[in-house]
Amino acid sequence: MKVFLDTNIFVEYIYEREQFASVQRIFKAIKNKQIDGITSHATFYTLAYLSDQMLKHKGIHRPELTEQTRGIVRSMLQLVPVGNMDYADMITGVDDTTFSDIEDSFQYQCALRNRCDYLVTINIKDFPNVPQTLMEILTPNDFVAKVL
Numbered sequence: 001m002k003v004f005l006d007t008n009i010f011v012e013y014i015y016e017r018e019q020f021a022s023v024q025r026i027f028k029a030i031k032n033k034q035i036d037g038i039t040s041h042a043t044f045y046t047l048a049y050l051s052d053q054m055l056k057h058k059g060i061h062r063p064e065l066t067e068q069t070r071g072i073v074r075s076m077l078q079l080v081p082v083g084n085m086d087y088a089d090m091i092t093g094v095d096d097t098t099f100s101d102i103e104d105s106f107q108y109q110c111a112l113r114n115r116c117d118y119l120v121t122i123n124i125k126d127f128p129n130v131p132q133t134l135m136e137i138l139t140p141n142d143f144v145a146k147v148l
Contacts, residue, residue: 002036004111005080006121007043022140029148030079038083040110048073083114098129
């Protein structure tokens with residue numbers, strides 16, 4: 001079973017927000033090879049930026065800030081590989097009027113390209129009118145309840 005993790009799943013984990021416990025269970029299931037997780041290249045750009053901001057907020061400065069950001073991103077890269085996308089997927093993502101947020105459309109195209117069974121996101125509403133027959137879109141809490 002292949003599960004695509006939206007960028008906000010990593011944000012939920014780093015900031016220990018409301019669904020942190022479920023995200024932690026998902027990451028544990030990936031680490032234990034119960035499920036295969038993937039995400040997109042874009043997730044890691046955003047993750048690097050947000051990690052940097054979080055660490056700055058905690059009063060951590062360069063060069064320690066850079067090293068800690070690298071550590072966070074590296075640990076996530078070791079856990080969740082990056083899915084493939086090509087030019088045609090990007091064009092499809094740009095042109096898909098189902099989405100008002102093109103970044104969400106890119107995430108969805110990456111999940112489709114990589115034949116994911118599930119797309120896990122905090123914001124279900126960002127994936128309106130997406131055919132649930134291609135892949136099921138669930139929150140971390142719902143995914144854990146249904147699958148794990």
